[in-house]
Amino acid sequence: MTASAQAGDGSGIQLSWSSPGPGVSYTVTQYVDDGLGSDLLAGTTDTSATVPAQAGHSYWYAVTASTSLGESDTGTTLPVTIFGAGSPNR
Numbered sequence: 001m002t003a004s005a006q007a008g009d010g011s012g013i014q015l016s017w018s019s020p021g022p023g024v025s026y027t028v029t030q031y032v033d034d035g036l037g038s039d040l041l042a043g044t045t046d047t048s049a050t051v052p053a054q055a056g057h058s059y060w061y062a063v064t065a066s067t068s069l070g071e072s073d074t075g076t077t078l079p080v081t082i083f084g085a086g087s088p089n090r
Contacts, residue, residue, distance in 0.1 A: 003063040005077035019065035
């Protein structure tokens with residue numbers, strides 16, 4: 001299970017994830033700064049998304065892949081920090 005996140009154009013974050021094998025569904029959980037996670041997507045078969053983000057915050061994501069056999073695996077992204085106008089995002 002792999003997951004990655006990077007600052008996109010404007011104020012969005014581009015996410016992508018993958019897992020080998022057919023019949024996999026994903027749950028994507030977002031963490032902002034040091035807060036608790038909240039599910040962005042649940043049971044999706046998509047392997048990418050662009051999500052909104054606000055300047056002055058750090059975001060990271062956990063993606064859980066689940067199979068119809070009940071197996072699961074989770075991958076996490078490195079944190080992405082969105083800075084204000086004129087500063088490069090990281």
